[in-house]
Amino acid sequence: MHPTRPGPLGQHRTIHGRVVELLGRRIVSGEFPDGSQLPNETELAAQLEVSRGGIREAVKALAAKGLVEPRPRLGTRVLPRRSWNLMDREVIGWHGESAAPGFLQDLLELRLMVEPNAARLAAERASHAEVTALEAAYAGMAEHAPRLPQAKVAFVQADLTFHLTLLRATDNQLIEQLGRLLETSLQHGLEASSQAPGGVAATLPLHHAVLIAVRAHRPVAAHRAMRRLIETTSTAVERMIEPH
Structure with a gap:
């Protein structure tokens, strides 16, 4: 396994997992509140030092958990908590981290x-x-x-x-x-x-x-x-x- 250098994503097994984890934690903690827009792919890719494709795949994973809704030409909107899959292991974990x-x-x-x-x-x-x-x-x-x-x-x-x-x-x-x-x-x-x-x-x-x-x-x-x-x-x- 190759060591990962320090960066905005921290340590994780894969780049994809690190992007999903970071964005998921930020949504669950309320940093991206209900109804807000995530920064666009270009902005997030620059912030997190990953490709736009990596951001796109992470957003798909978060959408599958009910946290966000990607809308063509309108951006990605954070969904209300009632839409989240609260029985998803990662979503549960992100809640626990926020205590x-x-x-x-x-x-x-x-x-x-x-x-x-x-x-x-x-x-x-x-x-x-x-x-x-x-x-x-x-x-x-x-x-x-x-x-x-x-x-x-x-x-x-x-x-x-x-x-x-x-x-x-x-x-x-x-x-x-x-x-x-x-x-x-x-x-x-x-x-x-x-x-x-x-x-x-x-x-x-x-x-x-x-x-x-x-x-x-x-x-x-x-x-x-x-x-x-x-x-x-x-x-x-x-x-x-x-x-x-």
Whole structure:
């Protein structure tokens, strides 16, 4: 692989991917707001140091995600958020990077709908290997929690592994797929909640309660513990983002 020199696009596997990522982030962050026009191909090509063809292909990719509408002779218009494919992995990831309060709250609402029932199924269906993986993930969280915020990366990775393992333990391929789809945004959400004052101290015992219930094959207890976990996380995040 040839090294890429520093430039406006940063590092990415391909030029195409770098252009799509940069423009997508700028749209999702609101730098290019709903209804605005993207700079024309020539301007963008000069700004990003790529060919006009590269810009054209990136705009097609963004259009496929519902973010923009290319119009012949009129330019490319940013579409309203309701038109975006919010279940696209890249679009989800760009939202997570912006860490907008509305995004975090929507994510927590979705998790509250999905994860307690996933915990119930996991308590009924989890294999020995999946329970062992949950135990290892929880042990990682417990190990790194006292060293926050310095150990944030390791803690969040263990936390993410715990939740994705739980979704996989449902033995439901659609729920597992949802976990993979939400992985990037879930990671950003966990990063935010790990920084909320008192958040980890309140939620770590609830992770343990979920683990105990799944391991003991107690579906109702697993559902209850996961619901309390997400509600507690939501409260911590709300305190963190509310205006002072």
